[in-house]
Amino acid sequence: MAEIAQIIVDVPTMQTNRPYTYQVPEQLEHQIQTGMRVVVPFGNGSRQVQGFVVGLDDQTAYDGELKSIISILDLNPVLNQELLTMSQWLADSCYAFRISCMHTMLPNVMKTKTHRRLKIIDELDETDLFELFHGQDEIDFEPENMPDEIVSRLLKLKRNQQIEVVYSLTDQAKSKFATGIKPLLSFERLEEERTSLRKTAKAQSELLSYLQSMIGSEIKLSEAREQTGLSNAIFSTGEKKGWLEKIQIETFRTPKALLNDAKKPIPELTADQQTAVDAICDSIQSTDPQTFLLQGVTGSGKTEVYLRSIAETLANNQTALMLVPEISLTPQMVTRVKSRFGDLVAVLHSGLSNGERYDEWRRIERGEAKVVVGARSAVFAPLENIGLIIMDEEHESSYKQDETPRYHARNVAKWRSDYYGATVVLGSATPSLESRARAQKGVYQHLLLPERINQQPLPAVQVVDMRQELRKHAESNFSTELLDEIQIRMSRGEQSILMLNRRGYSSFIMCRDCGFVLQCPNCDISLTLHMDTHTMKCHYCGHEEPIPKICPNCQSHKIRYYGTGTQKVQEELQAIIPDAKILRMDVDTTRRKGMHEKLLNSFGNQEADILIGTQMIAKGLDFPNVTLVGVLNGDTALGLPDFRSSERTFQLLTQVSGRAGRADKTGSVIVQTFNPDHYAIKLAQHHDYEHFFQMEMNIRHRGKYPPYFYTLQISVSHEEEAQAAKAIMNIAQFLKPNLDKNSIVLGPTPKSIARMNRKYYYQLVIKYKQDTRLHQLLTQMMDQIQKQSRHGVQISIDPEPQNFI
DNA sequence: AGCACGCCGACT
DNA sequence: GTCGGCGTGCTC
Numbered sequence: 105m106a107e108i109a110q111i112i113v114d115v116p117t118m119q120t121n122r123p124y125t126y127q128v129p130e131q132l133e134h135q136i137q138t139g140m141r142v143v144v145p146f147g148n149g150s151r152q153v154q155g156f157v158v159g160l161d162d163q164t165a166y167d168g169e170l171k172s173i174i175s176i177l178d179l180n181p182v183l184n185q186e187l188l189t190m191s192q193w194l195a196d197s198c199y200a201f202r203i204s205c206m207h208t209m210l211p212n213v214m215k216t217k218t219h220r221r222l223k224i225i226d227e228l229d230e231t232d233l234f235e236l237f238h239g240q241d242e243i244d245f246e247p248e249n250m251p252d253e254i255v256s257r258l259l260k261l262k263r264n265q266q267i268e269v270v271y272s273l274t275d276q277a278k279s280k281f282a283t284g285i286k287p288l289l290s291f292e293r294l295e296e297e298r299t300s301l302r303k304t305a306k307a308q309s310e311l312l313s314y315l316q317s318m319i320g321s322e323i324k325l326s327e328a329r330e331q332t333g334l335s336n337a338i339f340s341t342g343e344k345k346g347w348l349e350k351i352q353i354e355t356f357r358t359p360k361a362l363l364n365d366a367k368k369p370i371p372e373l374t375a376d377q378q379t380a381v382d383a384i385c386d387s388i389q390s391t392d393p394q395t396f397l398l399q400g401v402t403g404s405g406k407t408e409v410y411l412r413s414i415a416e417t418l419a420n421n422q423t424a425l426m427l428v429p430e431i432s433l434t435p436q437m438v439t440r441v442k443s444r445f446g447d448l449v450a451v452l453h454s455g456l457s458n459g460e461r462y463d464e465w466r467r468i469e470r471g472e473a474k475v476v477v478g479a480r481s482a483v484f485a486p487l488e489n490i491g492l493i494i495m496d497e498e499h500e501s502s503y504k505q506d507e508t509p510r511y512h513a514r515n516v517a518k519w520r521s522d523y524y525g526a527t528v529v530l531g532s533a534t535p536s537l538e539s540r541a542r543a544q545k546g547v548y549q550h551l552l553l554p555e556r557i558n559q560q561p562l563p564a565v566q567v568v569d570m571r572q573e574l575r576k577h578a579e580s581n582f583s584t585e586l587l588d589e590i591q592i593r594m595s596r597g598e599q600s601i602l603m604l605n606r607r608g609y610s611s612f613i614m615c616r617d618c619g620f621v622l623q624c625p626n627c628d629i630s631l632t633l634h635m636d637t638h639t640m641k642c643h644y645c646g647h648e649e650p651i652p653k654i655c656p657n658c659q660s661h662k663i664r665y666y667g668t669g670t671q672k673v674q675e676e677l678q679a680i681i682p683d684a685k686i687l688r689m690d691v692d693t694t695r696r697k698g699m700h701e702k703l704l705n706s707f708g709n710q711e712a713d714i715l716i717g718t719q720m721i722a723k724g725l726d727f728p729n730v731t732l733v734g735v736l737n738g739d740t741a742l743g744l745p746d747f748r749s750s751e752r753t754f755q756l757l758t759q760v761s762g763r764a765g766r767a768d769k770t771g772s773v774i775v776q777t778f779n780p781d782h783y784a785i786k787l788a789q790h791h792d793y794e795h796f797f798q799m800e801m802n803i804r805h806r807g808k809y810p811p812y813f814y815t816l817q818i819s820v821s822h823e824e825e826a827q828a829a830k831a832i833m834n835i836a837q838f839l840k841p842n843l844d845k846n847s848i849v850l851g852p853t854p855k856s857i858a859r860m861n862r863k864y865y866y867q868l869v870i871k872y873k874q875d876t877r878l879h880q881l882l883t884q885m886m887d888q889i890q891k892q893s894r895h896g897v898q899i900s901i902d903p904e905p906q907n908f909i
Numbered sequence: 910a911g912c913a914c915g916c917c918g919a920c921t
Numbered sequence: 922g923t924c925g926g927c928g929t930g931c932t933c
Contacts, residue, residue, distance in 0.1 A: 115910055115932080124933040147932045149912050170933060256925080 107133050109173060110159030113146050114216075116201045118887060123158055127170040136160065136173070139181025139188055141214065143174040143273050152271040154216045156206055158188060177275050182210060182469075184486065186523055193519060196879075199886060199901040200509035208509055209484040211462045213276040220245040222258060226266040232257070245269060277462060284353035285339060286322040287315040288346060297347060307338045315348055324353055356463040370444075371408060371557075376400075380409050380551040384529060385416045388491050391525035395518065397498075397543040398531040400553025401562065401791070402762025406531045407437075409553070410494050411444050413529060414475055418448070422491025422526075423474045427513055429500040430454055430479040431720050435701060438477060445475050452478030452485065455698075480505060483513040483520070490524045493517045498530035498539055499755055501906045510902045514539075533762065533793070534755040537804065540797055541811040563764040563771040565757075565789040567738075569780045581673050586734050586774050587680065593732050594684060594713050598769070600732040602677075602716045603760055604670050605739075613640070615655035616662035622652065626862045633665060673736065674716050689717035719756065721763075731771045733764040738777035738785055746908045747809045750784040754796050757788035808848060810904070813871040816878075817905040819855065821898045825864040829854075831897045832866040835889055839870070842881055847872035863898075869908070 107128035113120060126144055128136055136142070138157050146153045152174060164170070183191070187209055194209075195202040207215055222245045224237065236258060237243050247255045261267045287294070298312045314332050325339060342348045373381060380398060387394040400406045410426060417424040428437065433453045442449050450464045450473035467473045469486040476485040480503055483493075495503070495517055503513040514530070521528045530539055530548070543550035556562070568583045576584070593600050612630040614621050622631045624642035631640035631649070639648045655663050665672070670690045678686055689703050707715050708727055715721060738757060742749055757775060764771025777785055787796040805812050818835060822828035832852040840849060848871040855865035872878060882901060889899060 111933080113932085117910065119930090120910085120932070126933060144933085147910090147912055148914090151911065151932090153910090164933085166933060168933060260925090 106162060107136070108161050108164045108170070109136060109142075109157050110161070111142065111144060111155040111173075112158055112202050112206065113144065114154040114203055114207075115146065116204050118201075121195075121201045121203070124155075125164045125166045125170055126155075127172040128160075129172045132173060132176060136176060137181050139183040139185070141177040141182060141216075141275075143177065143216075145171050145174060150269060150271060152218070152273060154273055156183065156188075156203070177216070177273075177277075182214060184488065186488070186520070187484070187486065190516070190519060190523075194509055194511060194516070196883075197515070198509040198511050198903065199882060205509050208481065208505075208511075211277070211465045212458050213278075213462045216273040216275050219272045219274060221270050221272070222262075222267050223270050224266065225268050226264075228261070228266060232261065236261075242270075276458070280355045280459070280463070281352040282355045283325045284322050284351050285325055285328055285342075285348045286351050287319050288349050289315075291316050291319055294347065297345070307334055308341065310334060311338050311342050312347065315342070322351060322353060324355070325350070354466075356467060371405075373408065373412070374405065374553075374555070374557060376553045376555065377405050377409050377412075380553065381412045381416075383549065383551060384409070384413045384492075384527060387527040388413065388416050388420055388422070393518075393521040393525050393528070395521070395528040395530065395542075395548045396551050397535055397539055397548045398529055398551045398553070399535055399540075399543075399793075400531070400533060401556060402533050402759070403556040403558065403560070404533075404553035405557045406496070406553060407440065410496070410529065410531065411441065413492055413494070413527075414441075414445065417491040418445070418474060420491055422489050423487040424476070424492040424494070425483065425485060425487060425490060425517075425520075426475065426477045426494040426496070427483055427503070427517070428477065428479065428496045429502045431500075431502070432497060433477070433479055434704070436726060441475065441477050447472075448474045450476050450478075450485070452476065452482040454479065480513045483516045490520055490526045492527050492529070493521055494529045494531065496531045498532045499534055499536040501752075504904070504906045506906070508900060510900075510905075512904065534758050535793075537751060537797065537800060538811045541801065560770070562791045563733075563761055563773050565761055565773040565775060565791075567780050567785060567789050568774060568776045570776050570778050573776075581676055581736055582680065583774075583776055586776065589732050589772070589774060590684075590714065590734070591681065594681070596731075598731045599707070599710065599712070599727065599729045600714045600734065601721060601727075601730055601760075601763060602673070602714060602734045602736060603721055604673055604716065604718055604736045605756065613651070613663055613665055615657060615660055616664055617660035618655060618658040620655050620657035622656070626860070629857050629860075633669065670716055670718060677714070677716070684714055685712040686714045686716060687712040689715060689721055727763075728769070731764060731769050733760050733771065733773045735760055735773070735775045735777075738775040739779045739782065742779055742782060742784065747804070747807060748906070748908075750782075750803075751800060753782075754784040754788050754793075754800075757785065758791065758793070761788070761791065808871055813848075813873055815904060816870045816872070816882075817867055817902040817908075818870070818882075819865055819867040819900055819902070821860075821863040821865045822896050823863055825858075827897060828864040828866050831889065831899070832868055835885060835899070836868055838885060838889065839881065842877060843870070844872060844875040844877070847875050847878070869905075 109126050109128050110123040111126050112123055136157055138160055140157050142155050142157055143152055144155045145151065154177070183206065191202055191205045191209060194200070194205040221242050224241045228237070233239060236254065245258070258267070262269065289297070294312050294316050298309055301308055310332060311334055314328070328339065329336065339348070343350055384396060398406055398409060414424045414426065426441065430453065438451055450468050452461060452464055456464065465486065468476055476482055476487060478485065495514060498514060505511055517528055520526065539548065542548045566585065568585050570583065573583045590600050612621055613633055622640055623629065624631055624647050626642065626647055629642065631642055633651065634641050638651060640651055641648050652663060654661055670688050674686055674688045678684065687703055687707050706712065710729060735757065739753065742753055761773045764773050775785065775789070779785060783799055784796065804810065809815070820828050820832045820835065822831065836849065836852050843849070850869040850871065852866050852868040855867050858865055886899060886901070
């Protein structure tokens with residue numbers, strides 16, 4: 105019976121977002137399995153694309169002529185049944201193409217590169233042969249890197265059928281292999297070999313004993329050499345004499361940072377921790393997909409609860425997934441998990457090269473790693489039989505991907521939990537309102553860790569009114585209170601951390617004479633000053649240009665810097681306290697690989713008095729000698745037109761407060777702000793999450809925002825503003841009459857950055873409670889509007905967007 | 910996406 | 922009349 109395969113091809117468009125039917129050629133019959141990658145012909149020409157097999161059958165409803173699969177790229181499926189099923193759900197719920205979802209779930213190296221070559225199939229005249237083909241009979245075809253004139257001459261030859269395009273897909277997913285050895289003979293036969301050796305052949309005799317000791321196993325040659333002290337030549341002799349065989353052993357690139365893991369004693373649990381662990385362990389034992397919200401102040405020992413729960417999961421013969429925000433995936437944190445579970449742990453973080461990431465992925469897929477620690481995309485780790493999924497700092501917005509597929513790791517975690525009957529633990533000191541509200545309603549089980557392990561009080565938070573400060577002296581980023589406190593720490597040999605709330609802030613340049621501000625040519629935004637590279641940069645499209653010395657508008661020389669960047673803050677502070685040793689940590693100083701870690705290490709070794717940084721220093725750091733945390737601008741996020749701005753401010757301030765005085769020294773926190781009376785700041789000052797939750801819930805209720813309503817954002821872009829505007833109006837008209845009467849449409853409006861990368865953006869937000877038709881309506885819309893609208897209109901839907909600006 | 914087909918203006 | 926530009930539609 106003929107085998108027929110259903111294949112999702114790697115062509116991310118609306119029209120091709122469905123399986124295509126292919127014939128399985130005879131020589132590949134019974135070798136193909138669902139979840140494997142294959143190469144198939146696609147389209148009129150001789151084009152070849154990568155595809156994923158999603159179904160196998162012996163018949164098809166399709167009655168056209170079938171093409172055949174060209175080759176298979178994997179020996180084993182790269183997507184198991186669970187992940188295949190999930191890719192469909194993910195595509196539906198994120199309004200994304202299925203192929204994009206599949207790629208998101210896999211390491212980058214699984215994406216093949218397409219190469220096109222031109223091959224001569226008929227005689228060419230001499231000029232063409234030399235000018236175009238340089239005398240060769242095949243050349244690479246890369247129209248984007250070739251002069252137009254050459255391309256058109258080549259295309260002409262192709263039309264005349266003198267040359268043809270040949271395709272090749274290269275799979276980057278290559279495992280690394282090393283030479284290994286394997287004994288070929290039995291113990292007795294090896295013993296016989298030894299007796300026939302001459303007395304002087306000591307090395308060979310040693311090799312024989314070694315081989316005897318490792319019968320039934322294999323080992324890398326390099327390791328064998330190390331263990332025995334024998335040379336390569338001896339092993340080769342052994343091979344020649346038929347004692348051993350040289351084989352290829354797959355090796356895994358082990359990321360360096362993880363090699364040192366000093367065993368730490370396992371701490372005792374507090375009563376609260378024990379209660380939490382017990383509840384979670386009960387759930388791990390059961391097959392109910394239960395979700396817990398573990399709410400505990402900084403220092404209350406959430407991590408230990410996680411580790412105990414993971415241990416229970418492993419004991420129960422299941423696997424565990426632990427998600428952390430990228431920013432807190434620090435060596436300290438990884439070491440802690442590694443030292444508890446050793447080689448069973450795989451770590452997936454952004455610092456890995458594609459190859460390293462693939463190796464870790466393989467270790468998980470082969471079942472060698474049973475605990476996976478990683479950031480957002482680790483939620484797709486190919487673990488089977490998952491018993492526990494932990495999501496630390498569950499309120500972090502980095503769990504939401506801000507490009508398609510726009511998934512939230514929390515939702516994916518829940519899907520997997522339902523699939524396996526696994527337990528989910530959401531941990532945070534300041535849970536998102538959505539999660540906290542669900543705990544309130546009993547959807548999640550609420551676990552509390554109200555006290556710090558060391559019985560230390562939370563640090564005192566002092567709020568400084570910067571409006572008063574401004575009246576007292578000239579404009580400065582530093583209040584007298586903060587400067588005094590910094591100097592006290594320095595005299596005591598203690599350290600300080602200063603945080604600059606970057607959101608909504610940047611340094612730009614403006615002309616004092618005409619008010620001209622340098623703008624990005626591609627985007628509707630001012631360029632940001634970067635002193636380290638001496639350029640003006642656009643944060644949205646990456647455009648870069650030199651800093652102008654005279655105003656491009658009026659030729660005046662009075663061009664000045666405005667705004668507050670970390671660099672400027674550092675310079676200002678250095679001028680005030682000349683003998684302070686200051687480290688700065690921001691995107692500029694940590695771009696180079698490993699710099700992040702290096703900076704933290706040198707601060708940890710007390711090579712500096714003060715660490716200045718943006719949000720990235722607020723999280724996951726644990727320096728016992730830091731007794732002062734200063735927030736330079738506590739409220740810049742408050743001014744943003746986003747209903748989550750209070751929540752973010754509260755979370756951030758609470759989080760930084762936790763950074764002060766974590767060991768035996770008491771710490772203090774200073775928050776400078778222009779809004780000292782704002783409830784988010786006042787309640788953060790008193791570490792009062794519960795009160796904040798109540799107040800914010802009231803506001804959300806009145807404004808019909810999450811968690812009372814769901815939100816969904818539709819955005820449209822086009823190079824011409826009118827086209828983009830027209831498209832969003834069409835969408836609004838299409839949707840409005842069909843929405844539920846309780847649903848609310850905000851907009852359409854231009855986005856706050858109306859132009860990015862030479863495209864104009866318009867958006868529309870829908871708030872809804874229950875709208876049964878909405879999902880189907882939107883799916884239909886993506887299909888219809890895309891067809892109708894003129895070329896170049898791009899539509900994207902973001903369910904539950906995290907940023908409204 | 911990327912390819913072929915087809916329709917239209919500019920040219921040997 | 923033909924070459925080659927780009928708009929349109931399809932891909933098992």
